[in-house]
Amino acid sequence: MSLxxxxxxxxxxxLEEEKKSAGGILIPDSxxxxxxxxxxxxxxxxxxxxxxxxxxxxxxxxxxxxxxxYSGTEVKIDGQDLVVxxxxxxxAVFA
Amino acid sequence: MSLxxxxxxxxxxxLEEEKKSAGGILIPDSxxxxxxxxxxxxxxxxxxxxxxxxxxxxxxxxxxxxxxxYSGTEVKIDGQDLVVxxxxxxxAVFA
Amino acid sequence: MSLxxxxxxxxxxxLEEEKKSAGGILIPDSxxxxxxxxxxxxxxxxxxxxxxxxxxxxxxxxxxxxxxxYSGTEVKIDGQDLVVxxxxxxxAVFA
Amino acid sequence: MSLxxxxxxxxxxxLEEEKKSAGGILIPDSxxxxxxxxxxxxxxxxxxxxxxxxxxxxxxxxxxxxxxxYSGTEVKIDGQDLVVxxxxxxxAVFA
Amino acid sequence: MSLxxxxxxxxxxxLEEEKKSAGGILIPDSxxxxxxxxxxxxxxxxxxxxxxxxxxxxxxxxxxxxxxxYSGTEVKIDGQDLVVxxxxxxxAVFA
Amino acid sequence: MSLxxxxxxxxxxxLEEEKKSAGGILIPDSxxxxxxxxxxxxxxxxxxxxxxxxxxxxxxxxxxxxxxxYSGTEVKIDGQDLVVxxxxxxxAVFA
Amino acid sequence: MSLxxxxxxxxxxxLEEEKKSAGGILIPDSxxxxxxxxxxxxxxxxxxxxxxxxxxxxxxxxxxxxxxxYSGTEVKIDGQDLVVxxxxxxxAVFA
Numbered sequence: 001m002s003l004x005x006x007x008x009x010x011x012x013x014x015l016e017e018e019k020k021s022a023g024g025i026l027i028p029d030s031x032x033x034x035x036x037x038x039x040x041x042x043x044x045x046x047x048x049x050x051x052x053x054x055x056x057x058x059x060x061x062x063x064x065x066x067x068x069x070y071s072g073t074e075v076k077i078d079g080q081d082l083v084v085x086x087x088x089x090x091x092a093v094f095a
Numbered sequence: 096m097s098l099x100x101x102x103x104x105x106x107x108x109x110l111e112e113e114k115k116s117a118g119g120i121l122i123p124d125s126x127x128x129x130x131x132x133x134x135x136x137x138x139x140x141x142x143x144x145x146x147x148x149x150x151x152x153x154x155x156x157x158x159x160x161x162x163x164x165y166s167g168t169e170v171k172i173d174g175q176d177l178v179v180x181x182x183x184x185x186x187a188v189f190a
Numbered sequence: 191m192s193l194x195x196x197x198x199x200x201x202x203x204x205l206e207e208e209k210k211s212a213g214g215i216l217i218p219d220s221x222x223x224x225x226x227x228x229x230x231x232x233x234x235x236x237x238x239x240x241x242x243x244x245x246x247x248x249x250x251x252x253x254x255x256x257x258x259x260y261s262g263t264e265v266k267i268d269g270q271d272l273v274v275x276x277x278x279x280x281x282a283v284f285a
Numbered sequence: 286m287s288l289x290x291x292x293x294x295x296x297x298x299x300l301e302e303e304k305k306s307a308g309g310i311l312i313p314d315s316x317x318x319x320x321x322x323x324x325x326x327x328x329x330x331x332x333x334x335x336x337x338x339x340x341x342x343x344x345x346x347x348x349x350x351x352x353x354x355y356s357g358t359e360v361k362i363d364g365q366d367l368v369v370x371x372x373x374x375x376x377a378v379f380a
Numbered sequence: 381m382s383l384x385x386x387x388x389x390x391x392x393x394x395l396e397e398e399k400k401s402a403g404g405i406l407i408p409d410s411x412x413x414x415x416x417x418x419x420x421x422x423x424x425x426x427x428x429x430x431x432x433x434x435x436x437x438x439x440x441x442x443x444x445x446x447x448x449x450y451s452g453t454e455v456k457i458d459g460q461d462l463v464v465x466x467x468x469x470x471x472a473v474f475a
Numbered sequence: 476m477s478l479x480x481x482x483x484x485x486x487x488x489x490l491e492e493e494k495k496s497a498g499g500i501l502i503p504d505s506x507x508x509x510x511x512x513x514x515x516x517x518x519x520x521x522x523x524x525x526x527x528x529x530x531x532x533x534x535x536x537x538x539x540x541x542x543x544x545y546s547g548t549e550v551k552i553d554g555q556d557l558v559v560x561x562x563x564x565x566x567a568v569f570a
Numbered sequence: 571m572s573l574x575x576x577x578x579x580x581x582x583x584x585l586e587e588e589k590k591s592a593g594g595i596l597i598p599d600s601x602x603x604x605x606x607x608x609x610x611x612x613x614x615x616x617x618x619x620x621x622x623x624x625x626x627x628x629x630x631x632x633x634x635x636x637x638x639x640y641s642g643t644e645v646k647i648d649g650q651d652l653v654v655x656x657x658x659x660x661x662a663v664f665a
Contacts, residue, residue: 003161003187006153011187042187045153049622052144058576058615066573066645066654073186075161084161084186091643091654092573092581092612098256098282101248106282137282140248147239168281170256179256179281193351193377196343201377232377235343242334263376265351274351274376288446288472291438296472327472330438337429358471360446369446369471383541383567386533391567422567425533432524453566455541464541464566478636478662481628486662517662520628527619548661550636559636559661 003077008047008087010059012038012067013080037094038067041082057087064094098172100139103182105154107133107162108175132189133162136177152182159189193267195234198277200249202228202257203270227284228257231272247277254284288362290329293372295344297323297352298365322379323352326367342372349379383457385424388467390439392418392447393460417474418447421462437467444474478552480519483562485534487513487542488555512569513542516557532562539569573647575614578657580629582608582637583650607664608637611652627657634664 005011015037040063046054059065072085100106110132135158141149154160167180195201205227230253236244249255262275290296300322325348331339344350357370385391395417420443426434439445452465480486490512515538521529534540547560575581585607610633616624629635642655 002190004190005187006185007183009186044187048144048150049618050145050620052148052150053622055618055622068643073163075186088577090576091579091645092575092614095572095574097285099285100282101280102278104281139282143239143245145240147243147245168258170281192380194380195377196375197373199376234377238334238340240335242338242340263353265376287475289475290472291470292468294471329472333429333435335430337433337435358448360471382570384570385567386565387563389566424567428524428530430525432528432530453543455566477665479665480662481660482658484661519662523619523625525620527623527625548638550661 003042003082005042005044005084007044008055008057009044009084010040010057010087010090011042012040012065012072012083012085012090014038014083015064036067036069037064038083039064043087047087059087059090059093066091066094098137098177100137100179102139103142103150103152104139104179105135105152105182105185106137107135107160107167107178107180107185109133109178110159131162131164132159133178134159138182142182154182154185154188161186161189193232193272195232195274197234198237198245198247199234199274200230200247200277200280201232202230202255202262202273202275202280204228204273205254226257226259227254228273229254233277237277249277249280249283256281256284288327288367290327290369292329293332293340293342294329294369295325295342295372295375296327297350297357297368297370297375298326299323299368300349321352321354322349323368324349328372332372344372344375344378351376351379383422383462385422385464387424388427388435388437389424389464390420390437390467390470391422392420392445392452392463392465392470394418394463395444416447416449417444418463419444423467427467439467439470439473446471446474478517478557480517480559482519483522483530483532484519484559485515485532485562485565486517487515487540487547487558487560487565489513489558490539511542511544512539513558514539518562522562534562534565534568541566541569573612573652575612575654577614578617578625578627579614579654580610580627580657580660581612582610582635582642582653582655582660584608584653585634606637606639608635608653609633610635613657617657629657629660629663636661636664 003011040059040061043057043059043061046057048054067083067085067090071089072083075082075084098106135154135156138152138154138156141152143149162178162180162185166184167178170177170179193201230249230251233247233249233251236247238244257273257275257280261279262273265272265274288296325344325346328342328344328346331342333339352368352370352375356374357368360367360369383391420439420441423437423439423441426437428434447463447465447470451469452463455462455464478486515534515536518532518534518536521532523529542558542560542565546564547558550557550559573581610629610631613627613629613631616627618624637653637655637660641659642653645652645654
């Protein structure tokens with residue numbers, strides 16, 4: 001089963017980062033509220049301009065992107081924790 | 096009797112998900128505030144661009160879609176619990 | 191005497207629904223805050239697009255529509271309780 | 286002396302309604318916070334669309350219109366209590 | 381020395397109104413919070429539409445206009461108490 | 476070293492006004508919260524209209540302008556106290 | 571590894587300024603909340619106008635720019651403290 005995002009929405013899967021400090025101690029969450037890496041799972045057709053033309057999205061499936069920790073809406077599909085967000089909430093693509 | 100949504104509104108019917116944990120215990124609501132599946136019952140003609148052209152909706156009757164738990168307005172029609180929401184509040188379509 | 195709405199305004203008359211439960215007990219108002227049926231009494235010429243063209247309204251006199259309980263402004267004209275609202279606040283038309 | 290409204294502004298004069306109940310008892314103001322009738326005294330040239338064209342107003346001098354009790358700004362000119370409001374705040378015209 | 385307003389700004393000088401009641405008693409300010417007359421001192425070139433064209437202002441130097449008591453920004457230039465406001469904050473012109 | 480403002484930003488230097496009353500007594504700040512004169516130090520290329528055309532700024536280097544006391548962002552460059560603000564926050568030019 | 575910003579986003583690296591007073595005493599942070607210099611690391615393709623055309627950014631890689639202390643989102647990439655912000659949040663370029 002797969003999900004097709006509408007408009008300029010993008011579905012990503014977070015790539016969890018190590019939450020241990022150098023010495024292996026778990027850092028509590030509040031110390032790690034930084035933007036996160038995520039992998040793009042599915043991309044909508046794109047936003048429409050005022051006169052109805054599609055604006056092609058700037059990311060594609062497989063891209064690793066930088067998103068805010070609290071961007072978008074979390075959704076659990078088939079046991080996977082995904083995030084649905086608008087393309088404009090993606091800050092950058094890792095190249 | 097049927098309902099014809101106006102503009103970019105869509106009428107959906109929630110597909111209730113199991114609210115039991117693996118062991119069969121009922122999970123209280125606050126632990127389940129996640130986006131939900133819903134079936135599209137009726138679709139409006141679509142939004143108009145600034146110069147008055149119709150933007151064809153991205154969903155159609157019968158689609159199973161992902162909506163936020165608190166999106167739209169709940170309405171009870173002929174004993175059925177429906178939700179009227181704008182197409183833009185639909186996050187994705189299950190394919 | 192009649193009323194001609196301006197722009198995209200619509201005047202409707204609520205079709206009061208039964209506020210009794212199956213057993214005939216009156217349900218207090220807070221338990222019935224649901225969208226309501228209303229009959230369209232008069233329709234304005236429609237909204238204008240950014241370049242000044244009229245957008246023909248999607249409802250007409252006599253339509254039975256679904257509106258929010260608190261949508262629009264209540265007005266009492268000739269002893270009748272009417273509601274003046276914008277066409278965009280009408281959710282759907284009963285067909 | 287007369288007043289020429291600018292843009293889409295309209296100047297109206299309230300047509301006070303009876304504030305007595307059937308039995309002739311004065312109803313306190315809070316029980317009468319309903320939209321009111323007003324007579325149009327002067328009309329501005331109209332709003333401009335985004336590309337600078339004038340949108341002709343939908344009301345004219347002498348029209349009796351329905352306005353909200355708290356719409357616009359009250360102004361006292363030559364002893365007359367007038368209201369200056371935008372045409373869009375006029376809900377309907379009595380025909 | 382003179383002031384040239386930018387864009388759709390207008391500089392006016394308030395024409396103070398009598399603040400005495402019929403019997404010559406000074407009315408405290410809170411009882412007089414009404415729109416005021418002001419004389420136009422200088423007018424900017426006008427607002428630009430979305431596609432960059434100038435919209436000629438609807439007032440000119442010398443006009444006596446109706447403004448809200450708290451519209452715009454008060455400025456003291458060469459001992460004169462002036463008000464800088466946007467043309468859209470001017471309600472009407474006395475003719 | 477110099478600063479080139481982006482878009483419709485303007486960099487100005489405040490021309491401090493005397494803060495003494497006639498008798499030479501220093502007036503505390505709260506009594507002097509009025510718009511201020513400032514000299515334009517640098518001007519950005521201008522704002523872009525919706526279709527991407529530049530709107531030439533209405534001020535130029537050397538102009539003495541009227542700005543609000545709290546407009547823009549204060550920045551200290553090479554020991555100089557400057558203010559970076561948008562052209563639209565400039566009220567008028569002294570001529 | 572590098573980062574490609576989307577749309578009108580820009581990635582910068584702060585150029586820390588001395589936080590010592592003349593006498594070498596460390597000034598606490600609250601006394602230094604001023605705009606800061608930053609070096610541009612990467613620039614997105616630019617914002618799109620309403621009709622879908624790209625607006626070329628006004629900064630390029632290597633530019634030293636003036637940004638607000640709290641503009642944008644801080645991100646730590648490969649041990650570097652970077653800031654992702656929109657081009658419009660950049661106030662000026664040092665020339």
